[in-house]
Each structure stands twice: as structure tokens, then as C-alpha cells.
Amino acid sequence: MDIGKLSVETQNQMNELFSSILLEHQKVNKIKHSKEEDFSSMEDAIKSYEKNKGRESFFPYLSSGYGHGPFTQLIDGSVKYDLIGAMGPNLLGHSHPLYIKSHLEAATSDVMTCGNLLNYKEPLRLTEEILESVKNSRLKHFWFAGSGSFANDSALKMIWQKKAPKYKVIAFNQAFAGRSIATQDITFNPKYRENMPKTLEVCHVPHFDQKNPQSSLKRTLDALEAIWKKESESICAITIELIQGEAGFVYGTKHFYKEVFKWAKEKNLYIWVDEVQTFGRTREMFAFQMFELDEYVDIVTVGKALQVCGTLYSEELNPSPGLIAGTFNGALATIIAGQKIVNYLRKGPFYGENGRIHQIENAFLSSLKKLSETTCKGKIKYYGGIGTMISFEVGDSDKPSTINFIKKLYQNGIISFIAGDKPTRVRFLLPLSLTDEHIKEIFAIVEKTTLDLF
Template structure:
């Protein structure tokens, strides 16, 4: 066990101190993790958990990846973790080059999180609307979307529960119905400058966009001179089975936001843009002290090199097909519990007729970590390195939980 963690003492004490000292913005599960290997997390009492949450789609390489550890250690050993964007650093430059390669976009802005990447995109969109003396500032986003917790990002988020008690929000943001092109068209007016959409809605309940919807949005943006912006914070970095979901759909946005798995677990985010959009932000327009930080960028280089090799995405596609088949079999076995199975790549979900929390808790007590999404969806976002054997184990545990729920309702 990790000695540094061990020194904090027993699990219960850590939890009690956390409850006392950390602001109560999360409803944590009563567990403390001390170490990890592969796709397994180990708590401070030595209990092992197969992890199909991956820090909510962050730990794409699982735990203990030697290449990632060596790259981070190299930066630490050199003594400079951070040097500010007043100066160049080779890790950020290399990460930008790799990110352009795998995303097919033209220019990169580095920041630290998904919300920050979306803030950068919202600012870029507004400046685009002001080009050539224009005054367009309207941005259309989708109902049930999730874009983060900063002011711009919660405003862009099309879910009232995230807005409650925080108004006034950002003006000139409106919400269309996801996968309903007519609903988007009805919101476009002379003020509109951009459309922001998750190709696969994550927090909203693992809902993939229909290809036709994204194709139509692209056409609309071209006709009306609007920026098409994809939030790939959760579905990007290989999760959809391609480096980015836009490649899975074959619909290229003007702006792409990225975070979560970008640096393999070190906090990092990015907004990438192509064409005209790549040239809009100029010195003084936007900044982030830690953006492009050496430690984070060394992690990003490892992740992006792994994506560039191609084998990781091939693996995601193979595991996705295997996992989906097993989930459909589970749905056939428990049709009254599993209402729908959906998702893309290794971003999969089961819509449930029972509260997801009952399944999350049942799985956790049996040594499997899964999360919920929306009000009624069980979400699976395992490390992208997950194996068939681990998928079998996870599905076996969900099967046991469903069986016990089914027997209770008899």
C-alpha cells in the first residue's frame, strides 16, 4: 500500500476530516482509494474495485501506466513543473503538434478543465460575431447538455437544475432540442453566431447525436456563417472509438473543446479550432496561468502519442462491440429493469426503470465502480485499455445486481 496515504490513517478518519474541512459540494461515496493497477482501484483497507468510471472518463490508460509515469517523472526530475505562458515550453509545443495531428484541427489553446475550454469557446464565438463591426452574440446550445460549472458553462448547459439560484446567467444563450434540427432552425436569427453541441451527450444520459442532425448543423452553420462548436470534453480522446467523435461522425466542427483524458489524469483542457476560427483570438484576448503547464503537457504528449498510434482506438472499437453485445444480452434477460442500451465506443449506458443509485451501490458493494448519468441512466466509461475479461466481470456483477432487484420486486 502507498505509504504516503497510509500515513493519513484509517478510512473513516479521512472521511470524517473531509466532511469537516472540504466544502460540501459533492455527495461522496464512503470510500478512500490508496492505489491502483490496470483497471483496478484499491481502497485504504485493501478492497479491490474494478473501475468502470475511470475518474469520470479521465483515466483512459487506467492505473500505473509505466510510460505515463516515466514521462511525468522526467518533468519532475528536471525540476520545472511550470514556467508560465510568458515563455515557450517544449511539452506544450509538442502536445499542440500531436493534438493537431489527431484532431485534424489547426490551432490549440491550452487550459485546465472542460469548463475552461468551453469558456474559451464561448469567448471565441462572441468575438467571431463581432468581426468586421458585427454585433452577433447569440449562441445556441442543446437541452440536456452539460458544459461545466463556470458561469458561461452553466449558462450553456441546457438543464435548469444547474441554473437554479445562480441567475442572472449569461445573456443571448438559447436551448434547442437535441437531435431536432427544426428546433435549432427556429432559434437562429440575425444575432446568432454559434452552435455548441456534445456529439454524445454525457451527463444528460449518454445520448449520441444522430448523424443526420450533425450533418444538418454543419450545413446550417456554413449557410448562415455560424461557428459549429463540439464539446468533446467527455466523448473525445479516443472514447468514441476514434480520437474525436467528429471523426466517428464525419462532421468536422470549427471549434472543439477537450479535457478529462487529455493528460491521462493530470488536469488539462484545450480548445482547438480550424480555419477562420483558429485565427480569431489574439494576444490579450484570453489566457490561463496553468494552461500548457509542463507536467500536464508531458502527460498530454503520452496520451496523444497513444492515440496517434491508432491501436488504442482499434481496441476501443473492439471492446465497444463486445461490451454492447453483453449489455444487449443483459437487457434481453431483464427487460423490465433495462429499458434501453445505448452509446458509442466506450461511453455506454443502460437506461433503467429503477433508480441508478440502487445499481451503483449494489455494484460497488460487489467490487465494481459504475456511475449514473441523467436521472435514469447507468453510465459505463471504463479506461480505454479495458479487456474482454474485465467486461465479462463487470457485466456479471451488474447481472447479479439486476437479479437481486428482480427478486425483490417479485
């Protein structure tokens, strides 16, 4: 046996298994509604899970473990369009060949997970691939984390170590950085940290205002200056989501970001970009690349669509060894998938002005425009977003009626989620596996649901 290589016989068996798994999943290829009795027995199973978790589920959803492309099958036999992708991770679509392949390759390994003490070649390959994809920036290292929140915690610690005793951070209104003990203070919504002590001092400033683009930059720079006057001795960094997910996909312009980042650099602050939700999903692989900010970023966090989470950072921010460590890099299947995903995204037809992601964005925005100007006039008043992150507002854009809409849309065969508070938006995190025919069907359902409810 060659070292690290499977025998030809095992490889052949794996190839056969790969084909048969893919063929089985491919049967899940259109919307299907369930029978009443099948739905009831699924509801019973969901109730048991709710009891275990101590909280109700937002949707009556229990996956059968089968799905293909944009379609997911539930244990009641129903099939829906999954346009939220597990809150972002499922960028390629259900049962993507690279996911199946990654599982099979991981199954041939001698371990389930790998970590920082004993190196494996799979995390080596992933770090090579992802660092190659940011080679025009100063990001030179990657460290694995167990979640997006933990990747952000690592970023914060690396910054703190270089800037001690300056520990305050500038963040943006409506930000979401996670729910760890540190990131919950960057996260803007106070409901997410009820009764929590403050562990991190954060100064929030306004993000880009899409309704007032002309005055946005001045408003943000004025707020930054006001903070700087009081806090210049205690601030270490500015952290930002270039496209704010929880806020319903709020984003600025190249000019806005460049000016804000120039301001931060003049003040000698580190620039920390949170790409946990945006990684893979914009018109370039990273949102900072789409906005041409390569020269500014010092530290960038990723997660979700990569299948593993981590922190990319400059030479200067490389911490002393004791600061950042941990048992796991992650599960082998997800690490193998992470490398394959970055490679596939880099080499495939996805990015740039004519890439598939821009085409999907255009198809969704033009369909929403059409509805808002014709049959759903006055009922869909806002639509927006970028890349595979699309949002729109229905009715009066309030939370209760948007939740009601999302639940009705779910019954009609489409899974979405909410974003934002005032206004509340319907949020899609779209898979790349959508075809133009799927998009047509999706908008027939969005139209029907809007007209039924408003």
C-alpha cells in the same frame, strides 16, 4: 552534459525506478473486499474530508494511490473495478506506463508547471501532436486551459470577438458544458445554476431522439428555423456535444449532424463542438472525425482523457493577443502525458471498425443485450452508448433506484456513476485496459446486483 538531456546515470536510475513503481502497482490486479475495521477507519478519514469540503461524498472512496489497469485500491485495502475513471480522465487505466513515465520525466524538470510567457518544449510537443491528429480539419491552433469549462469559455470569447455584437448561442437540450459563469447557461439542467444571474443568452433545441430517429432531424431543423426567425440578428454560433455525456450518451447520425451543420453554415454561424468528455473515447480519436464532420468544425474543446484541457480553433478564429492568456499551460507531468497519450492513441490499435475501442463497445453492448433478454429481462430495459461510453437503465429508470443500484454495484466491486434525470442511467466511462476476462467478471457482478435489487 548535453543541453536538455539527462546524464546516462540518471536515465538508468529513472528506468530502474520506472520498473519498480510499475511492478508494485501491478500487484493490484483483482477485486478484494475490506475488513470491517479497515473500512471504519477509512470512513473516519472520509468524514474529515467531508467536513473540510462541506459536503458528503457520493461513494465511501479514498484511494490508496495504488491501482493497475481497471483496478483501483482504497485505503481500506479493498480493490474495485474503476469503470468511471475519475469522470473520464483515466482512459488508459490506472498506473499506465505512460502515466508513470510522464511523472518521472516531469520530476527531472526545473519547474512544476509551465506557462504562456516562458515557453517549454513539452507544450510545444503536445500542440504539434494534437494539431497533427486534426490535420484534415480547419483546426490550426491549440490554446491551453485550466479545465474543460475554461476551454469552453475561451471558445466562446474567440467566437464573440469575431461576431460582436452577436452574442447569443444555440445549444441542445440536456447539454452539459461545465459550471463556469458562462457555460452554466449552456448546461441544460437548471439545478446547476440555482439563483445565478444569466450571463449568456442560450437558445436550446432538441438533440437527436434515439426513440424517434426518423422524425429527429425535422424536429431539430424546425426548432432551429423557429429560433432563427426571431433571433437571426443576435446569434453567433451553435455549440454541441456530438455524444451527450450527462444525458446518458445520447447521439445522432452522420446525416443528422451534417444537415444541422449545413443549416448552421448557411446562416454563417460558427460550429463549436465540445469534446471535453468524448476526446479519445469514440471509434476515432475525436467524435467529429467518427461522424466525418472535419469540414464543418470551427472550434473544438478538449479535456479529461488528454490530462490537460484546451481549445482547438481555425485560423479565422485566432483572437487578438489580449483576449486569451493566463499564467499556466498546466502541470508538466500532465502536459508530457497529454503528448504521449495522443501519440499512443494515434499509433496504437484503438480506432476504426476493428479497433480495440469498437471491440470493447461490442463486448459491453452484447453482454447487456444478453442480460436484458435472459436473466435480467424486464429489469434492464435499455442499454446503449458508443465507444468507451456505455450506459443502461435498471428497474423503472428513476433516479432513487438507479442511485441505489450504483451504490450496491459499488459494494459488489464496480465503480460507475449516474447520467440523466428522466430517465436516469447507469454510466460507464471505460478504461482501455479492460480484457475480455475482466468484462466477463464485470457482467457477472452486474447480473448479480440487478437480480438482488429488482
